[in-house]
Amino acid sequence: MKNSVKSVIIVGVGGQGTLLASRVLGSAMLSQGVDVKVSEVHGMSQRGGSVVTYVRYGVTPEDKVYSPVIEPGEADVVLSFEALEAARFLPYLKEGGAVVVNTQQMDPMPVVTGVAKYPENILGKIAEKGVRMIRLDALKLAEQAGSVKAVNVVLIGAMARRLQLPREVWEETVRKTVPPKFIDLNLRAFALGYEAFTEE
Amino acid sequence: MKELLLGNEAVARGLYEAGVKVVSSYPGTPSTEITEAAAKYEEIYCEWAPNEKVAMEVAAGASMGGARSFCGMKHVGLNVAADPLFTMSYIGVNGGLVIGVADDPGLHSSQNEQDSRNYAIGAKVPMLEPSDSAECRDYAVMAYDLAEKFDTPVILRLTTRVAHSRSIVEERPREERELLPYEKNPAKNVMLPAFAKPKHVKVEERLVALRNWSETSGINKIEDNGSKIGVIAAGAVYEYAKEVLGDTVSYLKLGMVHPLPDALIRELAEKTEEIYVIEELDPVIENHCKAMGISVHGKDVFPLCDEFSQSVIARCMGKELPASLSVEEQIPVRPPVMCCGCPHRGVFYVLKKNKVYVSGDIGCYTLGASAPLGAMDTCICMGASVSALHGYNKARGAEAEKKSVAVIGDSTFIHSGITGLIDIAYNRSNSVVVILDNSITGMTGHQQNPTTGYTIKGDPTAAVDLEALCKAVGIGRVRVCDPYDLKAFDAALKEELQADGPSVIISRRPCALLKYVKHKPSLKVDPQKCIGCKACLGIGCPAISVRDGKAVIDHTQCVGCGVCTGLCPKGAISSGEGEE
Numbered sequence: 001m002k003n004s005v006k007s008v009i010i011v012g013v014g015g016q017g018t019l020l021a022s023r024v025l026g027s028a029m030l031s032q033g034v035d036v037k038v039s040e041v042h043g044m045s046q047r048g049g050s051v052v053t054y055v056r057y058g059v060t061p062e063d064k065v066y067s068p069v070i071e072p073g074e075a076d077v078v079l080s081f082e083a084l085e086a087a088r089f090l091p092y093l094k095e096g097g098a099v100v101v102n103t104q105q106m107d108p109m110p111v112v113t114g115v116a117k118y119p120e121n122i123l124g125k126i127a128e129k130g131v132r133m134i135r136l137d138a139l140k141l142a143e144q145a146g147s148v149k150a151v152n153v154v155l156i157g158a159m160a161r162r163l164q165l166p167r168e169v170w171e172e173t174v175r176k177t178v179p180p181k182f183i184d185l186n187l188r189a190f191a192l193g194y195e196a197f198t199e200e
Numbered sequence: 201m202k203e204l205l206l207g208n209e210a211v212a213r214g215l216y217e218a219g220v221k222v223v224s225s226y227p228g229t230p231s232t233e234i235t236e237a238a239a240k241y242e243e244i245y246c247e248w249a250p251n252e253k254v255a256m257e258v259a260a261g262a263s264m265g266g267a268r269s270f271c272g273m274k275h276v277g278l279n280v281a282a283d284p285l286f287t288m289s290y291i292g293v294n295g296g297l298v299i300g301v302a303d304d305p306g307l308h309s310s311q312n313e314q315d316s317r318n319y320a321i322g323a324k325v326p327m328l329e330p331s332d333s334a335e336c337r338d339y340a341v342m343a344y345d346l347a348e349k350f351d352t353p354v355i356l357r358l359t360t361r362v363a364h365s366r367s368i369v370e371e372r373p374r375e376e377r378e379l380l381p382y383e384k385n386p387a388k389n390v391m392l393p394a395f396a397k398p399k400h401v402k403v404e405e406r407l408v409a410l411r412n413w414s415e416t417s418g419i420n421k422i423e424d425n426g427s428k429i430g431v432i433a434a435g436a437v438y439e440y441a442k443e444v445l446g447d448t449v450s451y452l453k454l455g456m457v458h459p460l461p462d463a464l465i466r467e468l469a470e471k472t473e474e475i476y477v478i479e480e481l482d483p484v485i486e487n488h489c490k491a492m493g494i495s496v497h498g499k500d501v502f503p504l505c506d507e508f509s510q511s512v513i514a515r516c517m518g519k520e521l522p523a524s525l526s527v528e529e530q531i532p533v534r535p536p537v538m539c540c541g542c543p544h545r546g547v548f549y550v551l552k553k554n555k556v557y558v559s560g561d562i563g564c565y566t567l568g569a570s571a572p573l574g575a576m577d578t579c580i581c582m583g584a585s586v587s588a589l590h591g592y593n594k595a596r597g598a599e600a601e602k603k604s605v606a607v608i609g610d611s612t613f614i615h616s617g618i619t620g621l622i623d624i625a626y627n628r629s630n631s632v633v634v635i636l637d638n639s640i641t642g643m644t645g646h647q648q649n650p651t652t653g654y655t656i657k658g659d660p661t662a663a664v665d666l667e668a669l670c671k672a673v674g675i676g677r678v679r680v681c682d683p684y685d686l687k688a689f690d691a692a693l694k695e696e697l698q699a700d701g702p703s704v705i706i707s708r709r710p711c712a713l714l715k716y717v718k719h720k721p722s723l724k725v726d727p728q729k730c731i732g733c734k735a736c737l738g739i740g741c742p743a744i745s746v747r748d749g750k751a752v753i754d755h756t757q758c759v760g761c762g763v764c765t766g767l768c769p770k771g772a773i774s775s776g777e778g779e780e
C-alpha cells in the first residue's frame with residue numbers, strides 16, 4: 001500500500017507567531033489519530049529573520065511520517081504570513097498545491113538599508129505561475145478581531161478552510177492552545193480567517 | 201497519553217520517567233528546551249548553571265551523591281565541559297549521569313558545525329542518538345540503565361532536527377528511585393595518577409563490554425529487506441533515508457553511535473553487495489567500517505558540510521527530485537535583526553560612529569555585526585571578546601587601546617568573560633569592556649542567569665552585582681550607562697577610551713521582549729519635516745522604512761524607545777504629541 005503523507009509549510013518573519021500555527025495544525029491532526037511530525041525553528045532566526053516550520057501528517061492512521069522536513073516540490077499548502085516569504089518558499093509548493101498568503105508586506109533589512117528592492121506586485125507574479133492562491137489581509141482582520149497580535153490565528157482560519165477537518169475540530173484545538181483569557185479574541189480571529197476564504 | 205512532543209521535551213519526559221533528581225545545564229540552541237521542560241516537573245531539581253563546565257560538575261557531584269542526574273548543552277558547550285567529561289569517564293558513576301548534547305548541522309544558530317561524536321570517541325564513553333521524539337524518551341531512560349550497568353557517563357546526542365521536531369510520544373509514569381548510598385572510595389573517585397592508571401585499563405575493558413551490548417541489546421537493528429544495497433544511518437538521517445528509499449534497501453539503523461556494533465556491520469556487509477553510510481558531518485561510521493576492512497560508500501557520495509534532508513540523499517543517490525516553481529524576481533534575503541527597542545542597538549550605533557575596533561562575542565548583540573550597524577570586528581566563542589581584546593591590545597599597544605572595545609552580554613560575561621577581565625586587570629592592559637546587561641539570556645530564548653536575581657523556576661535569589669564584581673577583580677573605572685541615551689553613552693565611551701587604566705562600561709537596560717518592560721506608544725515621522733535624507737535608517741530598526749521618499753514608522757512594530765529621534769537632523773521623529 002502506498003504511504004500517503006500531506007505536507008504544510010508555514011513561513012513568515014520571526015516574531016509573527018508562526019509556531020502557534022504549526023502547533024494548532026499538529027494538535028488538530030493528532031486528535032484525528034494520524035501520524036504527525038512538526039519541525040520548528042528556535043534560536044537566531046526568531047529575531048526577525050525568515051522563518052519556516054514544517055507540518056507533515058498521514059492521510060489515514062496506517063500512514064507513517066518519516067522525515068520531519070519538507071523539501072522543494074513537496075508542500076501541499078504553503079501558508080505564508082508575509083508576501084515576500086510566499087515568493088521565497090514558492091519552490092516548495094507541489095504541483096497542484098495551494099498558497100495561502102497574508103498580503104502584508106514587511107521590509108527585510110537589505111530593503112530598509114537600500115541595497116535591495118522589495119519586488120513589486122510579488123503576489124501577482126506568483127499568481128501568474130498558475131498556482132492556486134488565497135490572499136487575505138490578515139493584519140486588517142486581526143485588528144477587526146481586536147488585536148494585531150491575532151494575525152497568526154486569522155491565518156490558521158484561512159488555512160483550516162483548505163484542509164479537510166471539520167470546523168469544530170479546529171475551534172476546539174484553538175481553544176486548547178491559546179491562553180484562556182484570549183480564547184474569545186482568537187475564536188473571532190479564527191472565524192474571520194475561515195470566512196475570508198476566496199480562491200483565485 | 202499520546203502527546204506531540206519536541207525531541208527536547210521528550211528527553212525531559214525521559215528524565216522524569218527515569219527518576220532523575222538533579223538537572224544542571226547551560227542554555228544553547230538547540231538544546232535549551234530539555235532543561236526548560238524538565239523544570240516543569242516538580243520532582244526534578246533544575247538549575248541554570250553559569251556555564252557548561254559548572255553544569256557538568258554539578259551533575260557529576262549529584263551522581264556521586266547517589267542521584268540520577270543530567271546536564272544539557274549545545275555542541276560547543278561540550279568544549280567548555282570537556283575537562284570534567286574526560287575524567288568522569290574514568291571515575292564512572294554512582295547514580296546514572298547522562299549528558300545531553302545537541303549538535304547543529306546546518307548552523308541554524310551556531311558559530312561552527314562540530315560533530316560531538318568525536319567527543320564520545322575521545323572520552324571513551326557510550327553515545328546514543330535518537331531519531332524521533334519517541335526514541336528521545338526511550339533512549340533517555342535507557343541511558344540511565346546503561347550508565348549504572350557499565351559504570352560510565354552516557355552521552356545522548358541530538359541534532360537540531362530531532363531536538364526541534366515534534367512527533368508522537370506515549371507518556372509513561374515516573375519510576376521514583378531511592379538515592380543510592382554514598383560510600384567513600386578514593387580509588388574510584390579521586391583521580392590521582394596512581395588511581396587513574398588502573399582506571400584507564402577499566403575504561404578500555406568497558407568499551408569492549410559496551411560494544412558487545414551494542415550488538416545484542418536491540419538498540420542497533422538490521423532491517424533486512426532482501427536488497428543488494430545496504431544503508432547504515434542514525435538519527436534524523438535514518439528518517440530521511442526511509443523517506444527516500446523506503447523498503448527498497450536494507451538498513452542497519454544505529455541507536456548507539458559509539459562504540460559501533462562490528463558484528464552487525466559485518467552481517468549487513470554479508471547480506472548486501474554495496475553499503476552506503478549516510479551520516480551528516482564527519483565520516484565517523486564510514487572510517488570505522490573502512491578500518492574494519494569493509495568497503496563502503498560515504499563521503500565519496502554525500503557531503504561533509506551542512507545538514508542533510510531527503511532531497512540531499514535523493515540527489516546524491518541519483519533519484520529524481522520533484523518539479524518546482526519559482527518567480528523570476530530577485531528575492532532579497534531576510535537576515536535576523538535586533539528587535540524594535542532592543543537595548544543593544546544604540547550601543548552599536550555609537551561604536552560605529554566612533555570607528556573603534558570591536559572585539560565581539562555571542563548573543564543577540566552579535567547581530568550588531570550586520571548592516572547597517574556593522575560594528576563588530578571579531579567573534580570567536582563565548583567569553584573570547586574580553587580576553588582577545590587584551591591580546592589585541594598587548595600586540596598593538598597604547599594607540600590600539602584608545603580605539604578598541606570588547607562587547608559582551610551579561611550571561612556571556614558570567615559564563616566566561618569574567619576570567620578574561622581578571623586577566624586584563626592582572627596583566628594591565630588599558631582595555632575598555634562594555635557589558636551589555638539586558639537582564640536576561642536573550643539569544644537562546646530568555647533564560648534567567650546569575651545576574652537577573654531569579655532562578656529557572658522564577659524564584660527570587662541572589663544576583664551578581666556586576667559593578668562590585670568588576671571592581672573586586674581590580675578594575676578601577678566602572679560606570680553604568682543607559683543605551684537609550686546615545687549622547688551620554690557616546691561621552692562615556694570617549695572618556696573611557698582616553699582614560700588611564702582598564703575600564704568597564706555597563707550598558708544597562710532590560711531586553712525589550714521581557715514581559716515587565718512597559719513600552720511607549722509608536723513614534724511618528726512628520727512628513728512635512730522629513731527631507732528623505734535616510735539618516736534614521738542608520739540605526740537599523742525594522743520599524744523604520746522609506747516609502748515614496750519619506751521615512752515612515754510602522755506603528756505595529758515601533759515600541760517608542762526613542763533611539764531614532766536623535767538621528768534626524770530635522771527633528772521629524774516624535775511621539776506626535778509634543779512630549780519628546
Ligand SMILES: Cc1ncc(C[n+]2csc(CCOP(=O)(O)OP(=O)(O)O)c2C)c(N)n1
Nearest residue numbers: 228277562563564609610611612641642643
Ligand atoms: C559554549 C556556548 N554555550 C552556549 C552557547 C549558546 N549561546 C549563545 S549566546 C548565549 C547567551 C546570550 O546571552 P547574553 O550574553 O546575556 O546576551 P543576549 O543574547 O541577552 O544579548 C548562549 C547561551 C554558545 N554559543 N556557546
Ligand code: SF4
Nearest residue numbers: 539542564642711712
Ligand atoms: S530579544 Fe531582547 S536582547 Fe535580543 S534582540 Fe530582541 S530586544 Fe534585543
Ligand code: SF4
Nearest residue numbers: 741758759761762764
Ligand atoms: S522606530 Fe524608533 S522609537 Fe520606534 S522602535 Fe524603532 S528606534 Fe525605537
